[in-house]
Amino acid sequence: MRTVYVDNNATTRVAPEVVEAMLPYFSEFYGNPSSMHFFGGQVQKKVNEAREQAADFLGAEPSEIVFTSCGTESDNAAIFGTLDSYPEKRHFITSRVEHPAVMNVSSYLNRKGYRTTELSVDREGRLDLDELKESIADETALVSIMYANNETGVLFPIEEIGQIVKSRGIPFHTDGVQAAGKIPLNMKKSTVDLLSISGHKLHAPKGVGVLYMRKGTKFSPFMIGGHQEKGRRGGTENVPYIIGLGKACELAKKHLEDENTRVKSLRDYLEVKIFEKIPNTLVNGDRKSRLPNTLSVSFEYVEGESILLLLSDLGICASSGSACTSGSLEPSHVLRAMGVPFTAAHGSIRFSLSIYNTKEEMDYIVEHLPPIIQRLRDISPFWKDYLKTQGKG
Amino acid sequence: MWDYTEKVKDHFLNPRNVGEIENPDGAGEVGSLACGDALRLSFKLDEQKRIKEAKFKTFGCASAIASSSALTEMIKGMSLEEAEKVTNQDIANFLGGLPEEKMHCSVMGREALESAIANYRGQKVVKEDFEIVCKCFGVTDREIIKAIQENDLKTVEQVTYYTKAGGGCAQCHPKIEAIIEKVRKEMEKEGLTPKPEKRKLTNIQKIKLIEETLGREIVPALKADGGDIDLIDVDGSKVYVALRGKCSFCPSSEFTLKQYVESKLKEFVSDDIVVEEVKP
Numbered sequence: 001m002r003t004v005y006v007d008n009n010a011t012t013r014v015a016p017e018v019v020e021a022m023l024p025y026f027s028e029f030y031g032n033p034s035s036m037h038f039f040g041g042q043v044q045k046k047v048n049e050a051r052e053q054a055a056d057f058l059g060a061e062p063s064e065i066v067f068t069s070c071g072t073e074s075d076n077a078a079i080f081g082t083l084d085s086y087p088e089k090r091h092f093i094t095s096r097v098e099h100p101a102v103m104n105v106s107s108y109l110n111r112k113g114y115r116t117t118e119l120s121v122d123r124e125g126r127l128d129l130d131e132l133k134e135s136i137a138d139e140t141a142l143v144s145i146m147y148a149n150n151e152t153g154v155l156f157p158i159e160e161i162g163q164i165v166k167s168r169g170i171p172f173h174t175d176g177v178q179a180a181g182k183i184p185l186n187m188k189k190s191t192v193d194l195l196s197i198s199g200h201k202l203h204a205p206k207g208v209g210v211l212y213m214r215k216g217t218k219f220s221p222f223m224i225g226g227h228q229e230k231g232r233r234g235g236t237e238n239v240p241y242i243i244g245l246g247k248a249c250e251l252a253k254k255h256l257e258d259e260n261t262r263v264k265s266l267r268d269y270l271e272v273k274i275f276e277k278i279p280n281t282l283v284n285g286d287r288k289s290r291l292p293n294t295l296s297v298s299f300e301y302v303e304g305e306s307i308l309l310l311l312s313d314l315g316i317c318a319s320s321g322s323a324c325t326s327g328s329l330e331p332s333h334v335l336r337a338m339g340v341p342f343t344a345a346h347g348s349i350r351f352s353l354s355i356y357n358t359k360e361e362m363d364y365i366v367e368h369l370p371p372i373i374q375r376l377r378d379i380s381p382f383w384k385d386y387l388k389t390q391g392k393g
Numbered sequence: 394m395w396d397y398t399e400k401v402k403d404h405f406l407n408p409r410n411v412g413e414i415e416n417p418d419g420a421g422e423v424g425s426l427a428c429g430d431a432l433r434l435s436f437k438l439d440e441q442k443r444i445k446e447a448k449f450k451t452f453g454c455a456s457a458i459a460s461s462s463a464l465t466e467m468i469k470g471m472s473l474e475e476a477e478k479v480t481n482q483d484i485a486n487f488l489g490g491l492p493e494e495k496m497h498c499s500v501m502g503r504e505a506l507e508s509a510i511a512n513y514r515g516q517k518v519v520k521e522d523f524e525i526v527c528k529c530f531g532v533t534d535r536e537i538i539k540a541i542q543e544n545d546l547k548t549v550e551q552v553t554y555y556t557k558a559g560g561g562c563a564q565c566h567p568k569i570e571a572i573i574e575k576v577r578k579e580m581e582k583e584g585l586t587p588k589p590e591k592r593k594l595t596n597i598q599k600i601k602l603i604e605e606t607l608g609r610e611i612v613p614a615l616k617a618d619g620g621d622i623d624l625i626d627v628d629g630s631k632v633y634v635a636l637r638g639k640c641s642f643c644p645s646s647e648f649t650l651k652q653y654v655e656s657k658l659k660e661f662v663s664d665d666i667v668v669e670e671v672k673p
Contacts, residue, residue, distance in 0.1 A: 303429065305395075305454035309405065322429070322454075330529070330561055331429070342427040379411050379458060381433040381450035382426055 001315045004361045008201075009150050009178060009294060009352035010319055014244070015203040021247040022205075025240040033237050034228065047237055050246025054210055057249035058195070059186035066211045066229045067242050071177040071198030072101035074211040075144075077222035077233065078173040078194040079105050082142045083114075085218035089141035095119045095127060095156075096337040098146050101196075102175055103333070115139070124286040125154040125338050129164065136168050143172050147179035147195075151321050151334040151350060152285030153294025155183070162191025171217060177201055181252035182259055182291045193217045199241065203354075204248035208241035255355050263353050264292035266362055270351060271295050273366040278373050280386070282344055284321075284335060293353040296321070298344035301383045302376040307349055310372045316365055321348040343382070397455060398489035400609060404459035409466050412448040421508025423501055428530050428557065430457045430498065434505040436468070436513075444468050444476060449505075456495040463487045464502040473510055479503065480543050481555070489609055489661075496555045500540060526568050529561025534572060541576045549573070599662065600627050606661040607634075611654055622654065630665040632658060635672075646670070 005013070025043065033044035048062070055062040068074045079102070083092070094106050096118045103118075110116045117135045119127055127145070136143070143165045148155045158174055165172040173194040179185065181202035187195065194217060199208035213219060213232065225234020274297060275281055284296040299307065304322025311318055321332035322345070330336065331345035340348070351365070377383035397405075414420075417435035424431030430453030439445040447465040451458050463484055468476045481499035485491045491499055523533035540546060540555040549569045553559045559569050594602065604624060615621055619639035626633040634654065636646050643649070647670075655668040 301426075301452065303453050303457075306405070306458060309455050313406065342429075346426070346429045379408060379450060380452040381413075381422070381431060382452055384413075384450070 002364075004316045004357075004364055006351045006353055006357065006361070006365070007317045007319050008354040009153075009350065011200045011206065012203045012354055013356060014200075014205050015248060015251055017251060018204055018244045018247045022240040022244040025243055030239075033239065034226070043239055046243050047239060050242045050249075053246035054197075054249045057185075057253045058180075058197075058210075058212055059188045059190075060212055061215065063230070064187070064213055064215055066213055066232050067237060067245070068209040068211050068223075068233060069207060069238065070209045071099075071175070071196050071201070072209075073223070074177075074196030074198070074209045075099070075101040075173075075175055076105060077211055078196060079109075079142060079144060081219045081222045082171050082173065082194070082217075083109070084220040086141040089139050091115045091117070091137055091139045091141060093117045093119065093132070093135050093140060093143040093145075095121065095145050097121055097125065097149055097151075097154075097334045098144070099150055099175055099177065102144055102146065119145070121337050123339050125149060125152050125284070125334070126286055126289075127156055127161070129157070129160060132161065133164055136165070136170065140168070140170050143170055144175070145172075146175040146177075148176075148182070148291050148294075149285065149334060150178045151332055152296045152338075153178070153291035153352075154285040155179070155289045155291060157289075159191055166191050176212075178291060178294075181256070182293055184256060187212060187214070194219075199245040199248060202248050202252045204245040205241055208238055208245045210245070258355050260292050263355060263357065266357055266359060267293055267295050267351070267353055269359065270353075270362045270365060271297070273362070274369065277366065277370045284338065284340055284344075284348060295351045297349055297351075298340065299347040299349070299373050300343045301380045301386060302347045302373060304347055304349060306376050307347065307372060310375070311349075311365075311369070314368050316368065319350045319352075321350065322346045395456070395492050395495070397459075397492070398609075399613060400463075400487075400489045401456055401459040401491065404462040404488065405455040408458055408462040410446075410448045410462065411450065413450055414446060414448050417509075419509040419513030421505045421510075421512050423504045423508060424453070425531075426452065429453065430501060432457070432461050432501050432505040434461070434464070434509045436509060438473075438513075441472075443470055443472050453498065453501075454495070456491055456498040457501065459488055460484050460491070460498040460502045461505075464506060468506065473513070476506060477510060479506060481540075482544060493551070493554050496544070497557045500536075500555050504536070526572070527556075527558035527561070527565045530557040532556050532558035537569060537572050538576050541573060542580065547573065547577070594663065596627070600624075602662045603627060603632060603658060606658055607654075610657045610661065614653075615649075625671045630663065630667055632666055632668050633671050634668060636670060 029043050031040035031043040033040055033047050051062045051065045054065045092109050092114050094102055106116045119131050121127055145156055145161055147158050162172050171193045174192050176195045177198045180197045193214045195212040197210040200206040221232050223234050228234055228237055280300040282298050284298055304320030308318060308320050321335045335345045335348060414435040414437050418438045420435040422433040433450045436444050436447040447468050449461040449465050451461040467479060467487055481503040484499040484502045523535040525531055526534050526537055536556055537552055537558055544555055546552055546555060549559055549566050552569050559566050607622060607624060611622060621637040623635045623637060625635055650668050650670055658666045
């Protein structure tokens with residue numbers, strides 16, 4: 001069976017160039033970068049090279065790059081590391097549509113006695129910046145707002161938000177896991193103090209991430225241990241993965257244009273064709289400000305898990321914000337925060353593309369998706385009811 | 394990804410009896426769009442008052458569709474008195490089991506059946522007569538009590554898996570806990586716990602169940618490796634089988650028999666089963 005992989009916001013294929021760059025550092029060059037001997041020294045040189053590649057990709061200084069184990073660690077480190085530096089400030093601001101790596105930290109802080117503000121979004125998934133302005137207080141320790149939403153691809157106006165936050169002298173963190181590699185990032189011209197990145201979302205392996213930390217940002221280490229990463233993150237460096245991530249950053253910079261032209265046009269093509277062929281379909285999220293690779297659509301009166309399994313049966317790999325896929329009973333917190341009606345929230349499907357996708361693959365999806373939706377609608381009691389209300393039943 | 398049995402996949406990919414019967418003798422509907430799943434069931438009776446035809450329409454996930462399809466297959470030919478006795482566990486068993494998080498799909502099947510039978514008898518299942526415990530999913534105390542009794546549930550998490558109650562805002566968790574405690578106390582008093590896991594089987598039932606289990610759980614996997622298995626005899630708890638094809642000379646066949654065949658038969662038929670190989 002063929003595989004059409006359009007679930008790249010979940011994880012991506014490790015680029016062959018990345019694998020190649022990593023391999024010697026498992027067996028041949030296994031030294032510890034901290035060692036005094038030449039054998040460790042040559043590895044340290046490669047880790048530094050990876051740091052430069054990551055810095056170059058983000059428009060940052062190499063000293064501002066901290067390697068971590070994943071996006072979740074970067075988010076946790078950014079939040080706890082900042083709050084720990086401002087123990088007298090007990091207020092945290094975030095949004096209602098964050099990734100669990102931030103959202104669940106927010107609930108944790110709340111249980112620990114912090115005041116937390118979770119900013120709402122509108123039907124298109126957009127923030128109200130006035131609400132942000134009103135929420136900021138003297139006791140606010142940190143504002144953490146994601147760059148791009150993993151489910152809908154909606155982009156928040158990060159620089160506008162940053163200006164508001166920085167004008168009040170408050171540190172600003174953004175979860176950039178979904179943004180990195182999909183839109184240009186330049187920390188030199190940014191208001192962001194802390195930015196999280198995950199390796200496996202940009203064709204590096206799972207198990208490595210970056211926390212960008214602007215020079216001068218107050219921070220206490222989240223992972224306490226040795227002197228690694230200039231004392232900002234203890235633990236022996238995950239050398240092969242860091243080297244892989246460096247390579248992936250270099251490639252991502254090179255492919256950024258392709259992502260924003262060819263991949264974007266594939267996504268747009270898929271969207272147009274789906275709308276053309278399937279009635280009662282809606283897009284979730286602001287189409288004017290959205291990642292170039294992401295399409296979240298809802299098919300009314302059918303349920304997402306059923307769609308996914310029928311797609312999967314044909315080799316098409318996508319994901320859903322429906323309740324049943326997550327094991328929870330309610331649709332995703334993102335769609336609920338946006339107020340997507342229940343007729344549509346349970347039937348949401350996310351297609352997320354990468355540079356490895358082709359037009360032929362989009363045609364394959366466009367060919368097979370409409371009969372799947374029709375088949376499930378034929379089983380659904382509500383579809384017939386709906387047709388009746390339209391005088392078609 | 395959910396670990397669905399082959400039978401769940403089959404009933405999801407090839408659902409039986411989809412549709413709505415015109416002028417049905419009984420019809421019932423449970424669930425809603427907001428809840429994420431709903432089932433509309435209708436049936437027609439023959440002259441002997443047995444279910445001649447049953448049809449469903451379902452909005453929901455794969456296990457909801459498979460449970461509905463299974464239910465319609467199971468109740469065909471049953472009298473209403475027999476159909477009334479179908480439990481959600483029977484539906485799950487028919488499908489070779491459901492992931493515990495998905496048991497509410499089988500409960501939805503049982504509730505739709507109950508509602509359709511009540512509809513035939515001119516009764517109405519009125520939710521208002523009972524207290525709504527879970528406001529997010531509109532689950533009543535009656536539904537929760539029934540699920541606890543029928544499925545020997547012990548925790549709030551299990552109640553959520555089986556009825557959805559408590560799966561939203563979680564405010565009702567203390568209430569559910571209190572219901573569990575009360576119901577289990579009553580069950581203990583009446584000597585209803587622990588429920589026997591498996592019924593006592595007659596010889597014919599046992600052989601039939603062994604054959605079904607081999608066919609459903611074991612043969613497909615062996616065939617995938619170029620092997621096969623035949624049931625030779627059943628003597629009490631001893632099951633004699635012969636391995637065919639590649640399995641007959643496979644060095645790990647002993648392992649296959651004990652670890653795989655025997656454990657599946659223990660799971661689905663009886664705990665005391667011992668599998669022995671008959672060599673040709």
